[in-house]
Amino acid sequence: MSQKPIELILARNLLSSLTTPAFLVDDHGALVFYNDAAATLVGRRFEERGQMAASDWTEQFGPADPEGRPVSWEDLPLTKALFAGRAIHSKMHLKVLDGTVHEIEVSALPIFATGGTRGAMAIFWPVEDGPQAGGPK
């Protein structure tokens, strides 16, 4: 596997330290990391799953819109942020391994650097759970 760009390495270092659930994708949209807080949403630590192609993680995590309709990979905030090159904020739902559905808010940011787009990161706020541990009370 080739060396990750330094911007993704630094983003992973940051996200791994956060108690807010967060995803990181590379410039192709492959899921290259999610943190332990996100693991509580999706039911398994990233280290147990490893990197996932865009189609795989979209299917497994079952993102849906507020009406419960599946959200295609192209319409996910993370994907839009990556390919539109701008910040995106929206609400959606995640279906996790135990079959439960979580309503979440998502903020997604593209990661630009000299040489082009490196990837994008998304931070999640589970709506039903209120403020995150370690976050504002």
Next chain:
Amino acid sequence: MKVKIWGARGSVPSPGPETVRYGGNTSCVQVTLDDGTLLILDAGTGIRGMGIALAAEAARVHIIVTHLHLDHIQGLMFFAPAFRSESEITIWGPASPEASLRDRIARYISAPLSPVEVRELPCEVAFRDCPETEWEIGTAHLRAASVTHRGPTLGYRITADDCSLAYIPDHEPAIGASLENDEPDWISGFDLARGASLLVHDCQYTDAEYADHVGWGHSGLSDTLTFARRTEVERLLLFHHDPMHSDDFLDTFYGSALEGWAERGGDPVALELATERREIELSAATDPLGSR
């Protein structure tokens, strides 16, 4: 490939009787290839002595800077070949969206910090952003990659004469990461260093000092040793000595380094502290003691 250290100190020049053996000049390493190609890695104050020592006929030189912190460019204004009209100097460095390499270096080589402006240099000087892909200078294949430090900073790998030199003088790969456990592709600088004949790497702090300097962009001893063992380099040269570290301190530090290196399974002859004027000759089957 011959490697000569002209400056191994980090942060700020630290001349004086306490640093006379390891040297007080800041980062500068001369690389001379078998075909005569001359590469200069960083232009700290060590480049001044190198410029004096260079023969006048060495008219074409490439200066390859890792980043633009002052301890890596301060010697540029005192590099004798820059004041010879027959010299052709190419300065390579990290790109930045903020300004060109020339304009960023000119902030130092201009008033009020300097009596000389870049445009007044009598030599022929060119500024080049390092490509994202491998490029060639003479018989050398060079690769640059961004590494963990403060501000845009590159590490380099130079492959020539059937051997390879990895030069990462300012580097904090351990910040937010586990050097023991993370996958190689997630460790800053890993590909640059992997299997290199010689790794010249930041080792500014003791482990105790590093605890108070996390995020400053430099490495503590244990992290440097772990990085070198994980990347399976043939030899390791500890570099970028802290200006507060005297010769006596560094002697003791080297003892600690040897212990840590042995604990990690390293061969003691493959580890040393960078010392000014030290010359190392690399070849395909590098003799760990091959030096002058």
